[in-house]
Amino acid sequence: MAILVTGGAGYIGSHTVAELLDRGEEVVVLDSLVTGHRESLLGGKLYVGDLRDKEILAKLFAENDIEAVIHFAASSLVGESMKDPVKYYDNNVYGTQCLLEGMQKAGVDKIVFSSTAATYGEPEKVPIEETDRTQPSNVYGETKLTMERMMSWFDKVLGIKYVALRYFNAAGAHASGKIGEDHRPESHLIPLVLQTALKQRESIAVFGDDYPTEDGTCIRDYIHVSDLADAHIRAVTYLRSGSGSNVFNLGNGLGFSVKEVIETAKEVTGLDIPVAIQERRAGDPAVLVASSDKARSVLGWNPSRADLKEIIRSAWNWHSSHPQGYGEA
Ligand code: NAD
Structure with a gap:
């Protein structure tokens, strides 16, 4: 039986596909390549198509014996979501509706969902726990929370079990050096810092150095993309064991400040x-860190690449050997 990875040609998706293949799983990928890269797939059977295309979904489920789905395909730029909400509701919410409909028709009853810690909005406290209030402060986070709620009803009514994984920043690259991060446009701190080291950017912008943190810059949570891949696969195992639906945060301890990331990148490169x-950006909290105590105790998730230097070293390995990412756009 195979695992369907939607968005498998994207950054986190491609690392999850690599990890699944390493573990001997059969993998089917559905990706429109809207932001993903065909070259990032180290194997698996690729269907190039859109989640919202019910025909391709029906064909894919008919041609493959799918046991479970890992769902990454989404639009995920916070700024863009505040300019074009229709795109986010259409791709994220309606896309997920089509996927769940396809699963229902094919009798597939397990889905692991790549959610986001943006579902919490401005946190009440840090580290954030799963039971904390969810009050998204942007359209992107709202659509992800809506997708989670949709899954919860599809469980109650149709028995489709889901695990939602909520996290902040994926970072780093595969140990092989063959795949890594190539978002266009890039909005994540670590690749932006490394592109500055490569002189592809003049400087790295730091938004505010007067926050109430030790060095005055914001503290954020970064998780190695291969540790995220491991968590998604653990969630599949959890559902395979017959466990019910659940929500887990994936966080990396105390987080790292923007200055710490830049200083570590200088050291590594x-x-x-x-x-x-x-200036500070409106709506940027001083500290955003998620607690992963629940994922550790229930899923047995123990991120093995949590060290910032190791995360940046692996990212540098990719960026320095692929300065144009997967190539010209
Ligand atoms: P990405 O853009 O690299 O990957 C998304 C993939 O989905 C791409 O390959 C894209 O082509 C595909 N896709 C998008 N819409 C599609 C559609 N309608 N049909 C088929 N394919 C479609 O993004 P990423 O950084 O790998 O993020 C993957 C997921 O993880 C997203 O759902 C995102 O919200 C979530 N997430 C990412 C981060 C992060 O730091 N990167 C943090 C938290 C959550």
Whole structure:
């Protein structure tokens, strides 16, 4: 039986596909390649198509014996979601509805969902726990929470079991050096810092250095993409064992400050990384860190690449050997 990975040609999806293949799983990928890259797939059977295309979904489920789905395919830029909410409801919410409909018709009853810690909005406290209030502060987070709620009703009514994994920033690259992060446009701190080291950008913008943190810059949570892949696969195992639906945060301890990331990147690359201090951005909390106590105790998830230097070293290994990512756009 196979595992269907939607968005499997994306950043986190491709690392999850690599990990599944390493573990001897049969993998089917559905990806429209809207932000993903065909070259990022180290194996598996790729269907190039859109989640919202019910025909391709029906064909895929008819041609393969799918046991479970890992669902990454989504639009995920916070800023864009605040300019074009229709795109986010259409791709994320309606796309998930089509996927669940396809699963129902094919009798597939397990789904692991790549959610986000943006479902919490401005946290009441840190580290954030799964029982904390969910009050998204942007359209992207709202659509992800709506997708979770949709899954919860599909469980209650149709018995489709789900695990939602909520996390902040994926980072790092595969140990092989063959695949890594190539978002266009790039909005994540670590690749932006490393592109500055490669002189592809003049400087790295730091938004505010007067926050109530030790060095004045914001503290954020970064998790190695291969540790995320491991968590998604553990969630499949959890559902395979007959466990009910559940929600888990995936976090990395105390988090790291923006300055810490830049200083560590200087150390790892041995290169200069010019910094431009700018005004604080509206709605940027000082600290965003998720507690992963529940994932550790229930899923047995124990991130083995939690060290910031190791995360940046693996990202540098990819960026320095692939300065144009997967190639010209
Ligand atoms: P990505 O853009 O690299 O991957 C998304 C993939 O989905 C791409 O390959 C894209 O082509 C595909 N896709 C999008 N819409 C599709 C559709 N309608 N039909 C078929 N394929 C479609 O993004 P990523 O950084 O790998 O993120 C993957 C998932 O993880 C997203 O759902 C995102 O919300 C979530 N997430 C990411 C982060 C992060 O730091 N990158 C953090 C938390 C959650």
